[in-house]
Amino acid sequence: MSSARRAYRAGPGRGTVAVAALVFLYLLFPILIVIPLSFSAGTYLSFPPPGFSLRWYENFFSRSDWVDASLLSLWIGGAVMVLATALGAPAALALVRSNFRGRNLLVAFIISPLIAPVIIVSIGIYFFYARLGLVGNPYALVIAHTCLAVPFVVINVSATLQRTFWQVTFPIIRPGVLAGALFAFISSFDELVVALFVSGSTAVTLPRRMWESIRFEIDPTIAAVSTILVVLTAAVFISAELLRQRAERLRAAILLPDPPESDVMMAPR
Amino acid sequence: MSAIATDAIRSPARLRLSHPALIVPLLLFLAAFYAYPVLAMMLRSIAEPTWTTENFRAIVDDPVVFHVLWLTFRVALIVTVACLVLGFPVAYVLARLPPATSNLLMMLVLLPFWTSILVRTYAWMVLLGRQGLINQLLLALGAIDQPLQLLNTTFAVYVAMVHILLPFMILPLYSVIRGVDANLMRAAEGLGATPFGVFRQILLPLALPGVAAGCLLVFILALGFFITPALVGGPRDLMIAVLIQQQVDLFNWPLASALAVLLLAAALIVFAVLARILGVEQALGRVQR
Numbered sequence: 110m111s112s113a114r115r116a117y118r119a120g121p122g123r124g125t126v127a128v129a130a131l132v133f134l135y136l137l138f139p140i141l142i143v144i145p146l147s148f149s150a151g152t153y154l155s156f157p158p159p160g161f162s163l164r165w166y167e168n169f170f171s172r173s174d175w176v177d178a179s180l181l182s183l184w185i186g187g188a189v190m191v192l193a194t195a196l197g198a199p200a201a202l203a204l205v206r207s208n209f210r211g212r213n214l215l216v217a218f219i220i221s222p223l224i225a226p227v228i229i230v231s232i233g234i235y236f237f238y239a240r241l242g243l244v245g246n247p248y249a250l251v252i253a254h255t256c257l258a259v260p261f262v263v264i265n266v267s268a269t270l271q272r273t274f275w276q277v278t279f280p281i282i283r284p285g286v287l288a289g290a291l292f293a294f295i296s297s298f299d300e301l302v303v304a305l306f307v308s309g310s311t312a313v314t315l316p317r318r319m320w321e322s323i324r325f326e327i328d329p330t331i332a333a334v335s336t337i338l339v340v341l342t343a344a345v346f347i348s349a350e351l352l353r354q355r356a357e358r359l360r361a362a363i364l365l366p367d368p369p370e371s372d373v374m375m376a377p378r
Numbered sequence: 379m380s381a382i383a384t385d386a387i388r389s390p391a392r393l394r395l396s397h398p399a400l401i402v403p404l405l406l407f408l409a410a411f412y413a414y415p416v417l418a419m420m421l422r423s424i425a426e427p428t429w430t431t432e433n434f435r436a437i438v439d440d441p442v443v444f445h446v447l448w449l450t451f452r453v454a455l456i457v458t459v460a461c462l463v464l465g466f467p468v469a470y471v472l473a474r475l476p477p478a479t480s481n482l483l484m485m486l487v488l489l490p491f492w493t494s495i496l497v498r499t500y501a502w503m504v505l506l507g508r509q510g511l512i513n514q515l516l517l518a519l520g521a522i523d524q525p526l527q528l529l530n531t532t533f534a535v536y537v538a539m540v541h542i543l544l545p546f547m548i549l550p551l552y553s554v555i556r557g558v559d560a561n562l563m564r565a566a567e568g569l570g571a572t573p574f575g576v577f578r579q580i581l582l583p584l585a586l587p588g589v590a591a592g593c594l595l596v597f598i599l600a601l602g603f604f605i606t607p608a609l610v611g612g613p614r615d616l617m618i619a620v621l622i623q624q625q626v627d628l629f630n631w632p633l634a635s636a637l638a639v640l641l642l643a644a645a646l647i648v649f650a651v652l653a654r655i656l657g658v659e660q661a662l663g664r665v666q667r
Contacts, residue, residue, distance in 0.1 A: 121471045126471055129467045132464045132468045143501050154507070154509065204401060218405075224649060228623065232626055233412075233418070235626065237415035237418065253411065301495070
């Protein structure tokens with residue numbers, strides 16, 4: 110390629126690409142490094158791992174405190190997924206289809222749990238539950254997590270809904286609802302700050318148990334748990350992403366007045 | 379595909395399932411279990427022990443608390459700038475790649491985004507610890523004689539928070555830069571602009587809404603960060619969220635509430651700026667993608 114041609118390339122230069130590659134490494138490396146550690150034969154975290162073993166996975170699956178916390182988190186995540194979808198999907202339908210005064214304010218209110226600092230929501234709910242004697246009650250945790258998970262459902266459903274005719278809405282939103290439900294599940298399954306305050310000693314979720322492990326234990330069980338979570342998150346995330354793409358293809362195949370890009374463009378309203 | 383389409387068109391529109399009333403159950407739920415508790419907590423900051431401004435005066439008068447507020451602000455600012463500097467090249471490269479490649483790489487940005495913050499923070503504890511990978515590597519290379527104190531420092535807070543918040547910067551930048559016409563940049567280059575000139579005079583001004591959105595979003599989230607500073611920060615790196623949690627544990631609820639009100643006010647001000655630039659829904663939608 111002649112140098113004159115290269116001058117008109119107008120793409121990222123080599124330096125930019127190199128920086129971008131380093132940032133990708135920075136994003137991914139820390140998550141990947143936990144995986145080999147979880148198979149360590151050593152008692153402490155050390156590099157390189159002294160040998161291969163599954164002892165930390167065995168430890169995880171044989172200890173009732175870990176297993177109970179995981180099962181509780183799965184149960185709470187499932188319940189939150191159902192409740193958040195049941196409340197959020199109809200609300201998204203109502204919001205997208207109608208245009209009443211104060212609509213933007215309502216949207217802001219519904220989605221605000223995503224933006225409000227979690228610590229604020231957590232202590233608000235904690236004071237409330239403390240007065241009602243609900244600290245340590247798993248159902249109370251489901252309710253608290255649902256408030257935080259609902260925005261994911263509303264955003265996903267309305268993203269798939271915008272500018273489609275009602276007649277074709279149902280087939281189109283189905284993947285959006287599923288994607289929203291999956292994100293709602295993950296948001297509850299990973300949630301720590303509310304759980305720190307509200308779970309007491311009787312409703313210890315997996316993130317809460319992990320927090321204790323990170324603070325007070327130093328064995329690699331936490332690396333095994335982290336590996337399981339990375340794999341699980343990747344699986345759920347890829348499913349949700351495929352559903353989202355399916356939603357966009359469906360919309361493209363059926364009517365499509367607008368390219369899907371319009372959702373992410375900065376068009377002022 | 380076509381079967382779905384005909385099926386859907388045949389189905390009658392008599393079911394008015396999109397009625398505005400469908401929003402009511404959610405609103406009641408959020409009002410009872412989210413808005414009421416948060417408002418009651420805020421009220422506590424001025425109503426306890428009696429109607430008073432005592433709790434806020436305690437914040438202003440206590441040099442420790444004042445230091446925490448200042449540190450929180452400084453950390454949020456530095457993290458935001460670092461995210462912008464690191465995120466911009468990534469967003470730009472992603473935006474200029476063919477869609478198939480950029481979608482794949484975008485998954486690599488989104489996967490860490492969806493991985494538990496606890497797992498990501500733990501990963502940094504593993505990397506930065508005294509026996510951690512970075513110290514082992516530096517020792518093996520002979521660059522240092524003794525392990526460095528990396529964990530439980532402000533440095534660790536920065537590194538881990540930037541790692542966690544970067545996707546929030548990359549996503550809005552990416553969506554804006556993708557809309558910037560590459561021909562403009564080509565034209566500028568053809569007219570003799572240096573690469574930096576193209577960046578400063580074409581790309582940066584056109585990407586400004588994305589820069590604003592990303593910065594404000596990262597800044598708000600950084601202000602309220604709890605898990606990461608609590609785990610990787612040192613005893614001197616007390617951020618406001620950690621201080622709030624400590625006050626709750628000490629049963630100093632009115633003071634904790636007053637601190638929470640300050641944090642919320644800061645977040646609301648930043649969000650109002652964001653909403654003004656982008657419109658409410660766009661600003662909110664940004665949080666997820």
